[in-house]
Amino acid sequence: MFFQLYGSTVGTQLLGWLLVFVGLVLINELGRRTKAGGIFVFMIVPALLTILFIVAQIGKHSFASNWYLITHMDGWFHYAKLYAATIGCIGFIMIKYKWGIGKYHWFKCWPFIIVGINILIAVASDFESAIKGGLAGGWWVSNEGVFLYGGWWNLLNGIAGIINIVCMTGWWSVYSSKNKAQDMIWPDMTWAFILAYDVWNFEYTYLNLPTHAWYCGLALLLAPTFAAMFWNKGGWIQNRAFTLSIWCMFAQVVPFQLTKPFSVVPSLYAGAPQDGTAADAMYKAAMNLYNAGHIKGAEVDAAINGMGITADPKMQGIIAVLALVINVCVFAAIMKRAKATHTNPYTHDIWVGTKDYEEAKARAVIE
Numbered sequence: 001m002f003f004q005l006y007g008s009t010v011g012t013q014l015l016g017w018l019l020v021f022v023g024l025v026l027i028n029e030l031g032r033r034t035k036a037g038g039i040f041v042f043m044i045v046p047a048l049l050t051i052l053f054i055v056a057q058i059g060k061h062s063f064a065s066n067w068y069l070i071t072h073m074d075g076w077f078h079y080a081k082l083y084a085a086t087i088g089c090i091g092f093i094m095i096k097y098k099w100g101i102g103k104y105h106w107f108k109c110w111p112f113i114i115v116g117i118n119i120l121i122a123v124a125s126d127f128e129s130a131i132k133g134g135l136a137g138g139w140w141v142s143n144e145g146v147f148l149y150g151g152w153w154n155l156l157n158g159i160a161g162i163i164n165i166v167c168m169t170g171w172w173s174v175y176s177s178k179n180k181a182q183d184m185i186w187p188d189m190t191w192a193f194i195l196a197y198d199v200w201n202f203e204y205t206y207l208n209l210p211t212h213a214w215y216c217g218l219a220l221l222l223a224p225t226f227a228a229m230f231w232n233k234g235g236w237i238q239n240r241a242f243t244l245s246i247w248c249m250f251a252q253v254v255p256f257q258l259t260k261p262f263s264v265v266p267s268l269y270a271g272a273p274q275d276g277t278a279a280d281a282m283y284k285a286a287m288n289l290y291n292a293g294h295i296k297g298a299e300v301d302a303a304i305n306g307m308g309i310t311a312d313p314k315m316q317g318i319i320a321v322l323a324l325v326i327n328v329c330v331f332a333a334i335m336k337r338a339k340a341t342h343t344n345p346y347t348h349d350i351w352v353g354t355k356d357y358e359e360a361k362a363r364a365v366i367e
Helices: 010-033 034-059 078-098 103-132 152-165 191-208 214-230 236-253 279-289 298-306 312-342 355-363
Strands: 136-143 145-148
Touching: 010 034, 010 214, 034 078, 034 236, 078 191, 078 236, 103 136, 103 145, 103 152, 103 191, 136 279, 136 298, 145 191, 145 279, 145 298, 145 312, 145 355, 152 191, 152 355, 191 214, 191 312, 214 236, 214 355
Parallel strands: none
Antiparallel strands: 136 145
16 A cells, blocks of 8 residues: 555565664664764764765766765755754763763753754655645656655645644653663653654655655664664654664665665555666656756656656555644643643653653653
């Protein structure tokens, strides 16, 4: 229903998903369990990659013109997401180990700020697609060579993302964990917010990163949720930031999600070939259009029709409605609880007494 997973490549597509999921879980554990692991994964590796990015930009019109990070990943969004996520990780590490400004109470709102920024980056991308595709639905070409089908679903999901920001409660109740400060604990970020965030973010990737969504929309979202469910209560936001940063660094330089036979396209691209070539064919056609200045219009529609693809945005619309409804319900529950307890849900914890909250709070060092 969501992805085109059938034919000769289904085995490798499922294997690819499993490799990404397990890899994210394991590297997240490396980054969270020791100071040396956190420094290596979220400081040394990004510094080395930054040097590579600078070299690529210097040579983008000559020796680096065919590099993957130039041809596929040179848009503003990917760099913004990578550095926003990584800066967030560094701030989380500072809080849990009480390094520098991380030991001050006023800095405890950093997780809310960085998550809010990341959500707003995604919301801007959703609104961009809604404008370029038109609310009734239409094809347009991104600067990264992807045919996107923008419509009212993007608008709904963008609104859901804005609501998701105000579903984050207890901004200053952020602590180190008792077990050698392995984790940054945010007790008030319970399953209700995680569900609202995961559905909204999956839809965001499904709409705006369709050729990556099998991996960054499912494996990437489920990896931190899986860890938070089974052994890292209260540490979901740290898991999410760590795995997001890891994925962004990997995806920026390794074309795994676009490599046959691991590539997967959503059900949107009805009629796309099922031999693992769809993503590559669409990329080449889209880049030719973009370079010729044809971002939307008759030329784009003709190219899509020429590949035998017809838009099937049914699941895009269903998930967008679901994302909006869930986020509205979570926000309403927060406001109802805040009114009943006479509590400001942003300066104080709102989920006190719930199972998720109490299990997370038990892991935290309360000062």
